[in-house]
Amino acid sequence: MLRYLTAGESHGQALVVVIEGLPAGLEITEADLQDELRRRRLGYGRGPRMRFEQDELRLLGGIRHGRTLGSPVAIEIGNSEWERKWTEEMSPAPGETASPLTQPRPGHADLAGMQKYGFTDARNVLERASARET
Known part of the structure; x- marks a missing residue:
């Protein structure tokens, strides 16, 4: 396996x-x-x-x-x-983003991931759910 x-x-x-x-x-x-x-x-x-x-x-x-x-x-x-x-x-160093993405994109994993993990910045989700991961 x-x-x-x-x-x-x-x-x-x-x-x-x-x-x-x-x-x-x-x-x-x-x-x-x-x-x-x-x-x-x-x-x-x-x-x-x-x-x-x-x-x-x-x-x-x-x-x-x-x-x-x-x-x-x-x-x-x-x-x-x-x-x-x-x-x-x-x-990866401590700090804050200068431009958080707070609006989930339609048809992407953003909203589900933001709700599941309690994120206010969609980038935390979209970076792992991108086409580059395929």
Whole structure:
């Protein structure tokens, strides 16, 4: 059985995934995963932003010499826009946002997440419920 665990926000420093349950010996390279990330950007219904977002992939563990080890595989997908646009708005350090998103967007997970977790800023929900998480 495969188990996936993700952490991070769409506009944060990076998304991290840990995949557990892969057998030892599977051939997986960074190039294979980069090809899949490029393919993701071409999917139906993707906005124009998807064409210029570049994913920065790093294999953190569970793969050695192009083969899985049987241990959990950890992958980091860096956000190329973090330093330029998002360091203050998405900072993990204590503080307040300069521009909270207080109005949920129709047809998104914003309202349900805001009610479930008691957030007044929809960004706390939309960052995890974004297309980048797919």
